[in-house]
Amino acid sequence: MLHGQMMQTPLLISGLIEHADRHHPDVEIVSRRVEGDVHRTTYRDLHRRARQVANAIGGLGIKPGERVATLAWNGYRHLELYFGVSGSGSALHTLNPRLIAEQIAWIINDAEDQALFFDLTFLPIIEGIASHCKSVRHWVAMIDKEKMPASSKVNLLCYEDLLAAASDHFAWPQFDENTASSMCYTSGTTGHPKGVLYSHRSTVLHSMAAALPDALNLSARDCILPVVPMFHVNAWGLPYVAPMVGAKLVFPGGALDGKSLFDLFEAEKVTCSAGVPTVWQGLLAHTEANNLRFSTMRRTVIGGSACPPSMLRLFQEKYGVQVLHAWGMTEMSPLGTVSTFKGKHDALSAEQRLALQYKQGRAIFGVDMKIVDADGQDLPWDGKAFGDLLVRGPWIVDRYFKQADSPLRTDAGGQGWFPTGDVATIDADGFMQITDRSKDVIKSGGEWISSIDIENVAVSHPAVAMAACIAARHPKWDERPLLVVVRKPNAQITREQLLAHYEGKVARWQVPDDVVFVDAIPLGATGKMLKTRLREQFKDYRLPGA
C-alpha cells in the first residue's frame, strides 16, 4: 500500500464554529426565549460564549469524556452548549423533556451525566428528579441572575453568572476525531431507551452530506428555522450544518403553535425549515384559517414519520413551499434518504413527480442501504418487493452505549448492517419508500397492509385532522385494520362516509374494517403518533362481523 500524503486534520465540531466565526462573523442567530423576548446574536459572539462555556464547565470539574446533559428548547444558549461542551471534549447529552420524569431520570442515570443545563420551563421536572440522579453534580438554570428561580429542592447554579465569570480565552483542543461528541437516547417505545453516542467525525461528515444540493441544499443564502427540537437527534444536524455553511439560524423556543411559528417565519425571513408532520399540521391549520401566505419560505424538510401526500400537495401547490421528504433515525444521526429529483425526472408529469416525493427518497452519499427477506437474502430494487431495510455508513450506530451485544447483522460477505426496523421498497432509481414500521404493519391473512397508506387516504379527506391505523384482532384474518380518527374542529363525517372515501384508492381488502372517532391521538415524545398506546387501548376491540 502507498500512503496518501495529505494532512491528518481531525474533523472536530469546534472547527464548525471557528469557521463560522472567521467567515460569517456577522450572520445572526435569533431566538425566542423563555424570558418572553426575541434575542439576537451572531456567530462571532456565539463562538466567544462557547469558549466561555468550555472554561465554565472546566471550572465545574467536568472532564473530557464526561457527559453534560441539557433539558432545553431550541435557542442560542443551547447552541453555545452544543459547541462549548463538545468542543472541549465532553459529550453533550440532549434530554427529551416530553418523556415522563421517571424515564428522564433513568436516562440520566444510564448516561451518568455530571451536570445538567435546563431552561426554566423545566424546573418542575428538575425538582422532581434531582434526588434520583446521583451522578449529577451541578444543576444549571439557563437564565440570568435577575430571573433566577428560588428552589428549596435543588441547589441551582446560574448560567449567565457562570459565563460572566469565565474567560473567553480558550484554545479548542485537538484530539482524535472518533472522540464522543454528543449523545441521544432512542425513543424506546418498547423496553428501556438506548444511548447512541455520536462522534466528532460522524457529526462533521453527516453535516457535510446533509448540506449537499440533493440533500437539504443549505447555503450562506439560507435562513433556517429548525422546528425539530435540538433534543430530537440534534435537530436533525441543523445546528452543525448552519455554521458550516454560514446560514442564519432562527430558534422558536417553546412556542411551537401555528401562529407563533408563522409570525417568526415572516419576521425573520426564514427560507427553510424542518419538522415532523404533526408540527406542520398546526402551522397549516393556522395559515388555512387565516388565509395567509409565506413570503420567504421556499422549502421545508418533513420527516420523522411519513409526510401525508395531502400535506405535501398543500405545501407545494398552494403555498409554493417545496417539501423535502426525508427519512432517518436516532441511530443514523439521523439523515439517511431525501426525496429529490434527478435530471431525468424533469420529463415526468406533475403527478408522477409527486408520486416520487411521497417516497422517502434516495440515500445520501455515505449511507449504504438494502432490503432483505426473512432469510437475509437481498431483495430486488424494483419498487415492488418489500423487506427489512438495513443500512451502514460512517454516521450509523455500531454499538449502543453500555450494551455488550451488537445490534448489527452480518451478511455473507462479513459486512455489518444496522437493521432499521422499517419495512421498505427500493425502486430502480434508488428511491426508498417506507411501507411501515415492522411492528405497525397489519398482517391480514398472510398479506401485509401498510398502516401508512391507510392513514394517508384518511387524512386526504377534508374533515379529518389526524388518523392512525392499527391492527385489531380478527378470528379469521389474524389482524384487520382499525382506523382511529380525529375530526377537524366543527367538521362532520361519519364512519360510512370515510370508508366510502377509500373506494378506488386502495384494494378492497385493505379498506379498514371499522372507524373509531376520538378527541385526540396520543403523541410520543418526538411528536409521532403513539401506536403502542393505541394498540393497548383497543386490544379488546371487537370489529363488526368478527
Ligand code: AMP
Ligand atoms: P427516531 O429515531 O425517533 O427519529 O425514529 C426513527 C423512525 O421514524 C424510523 O425508523 C422510521 O420508522 C420513522 N421515520 C422517520 N422518518 C420517516 C419518514 N419520512 N417516513 C416514514 N417513517 C419515518
